[in-house]
């Protein structure tokens with residue numbers, strides 16, 4: 001198994017992958033409050049911002065098959081296995097986004113490659129801009145069908161720099 005593949009496989013098993021922590025840290029530092037891996041929403045979104053009615057998924061380019069991305073290259077061994085595995089992941093992603101959208105949630109997908117040092121700042125700033133825009137637009141909607149109130153995340157869950 002080559003090194004990149006191994007790194008990718010390690011990443012999917014851990015919920016607190018580094019790109020996700022980058023996003024959480026930025027959001028927290030800019031006053032956005034969120035929950036992690038909401039268990040009652042389709043696909044257990046990585047980050048859920050109730051106030052913005054938005055789910056954020058931080059996707060690894062390999063596992064989620066980022067089209068046209070240099071970080072998404074199908075392994076040369078077991079190619080068929082990987083192609084069908086990633087296709088299934090992509091189908092599941094599309095289904096989850098569709099379900100969330102039909103429940104009235106905004107979904108934002110952030111690709112791992114958009115969090116590389118050179119482009120990270122731009123990606124995160126555009127995320128904050130998008131969230132604020134969503135908030136302003138949603139204020140015109142009078143009522144949401146929320147299942148029930150959820151407590152805000154506990155203080156000990158505040159992400160720390162690593």
Ligand SMILES: [Zn+2]
Pocket residue numbers: 061066069070071072111112113114
């Ligand atoms: Zn990518």
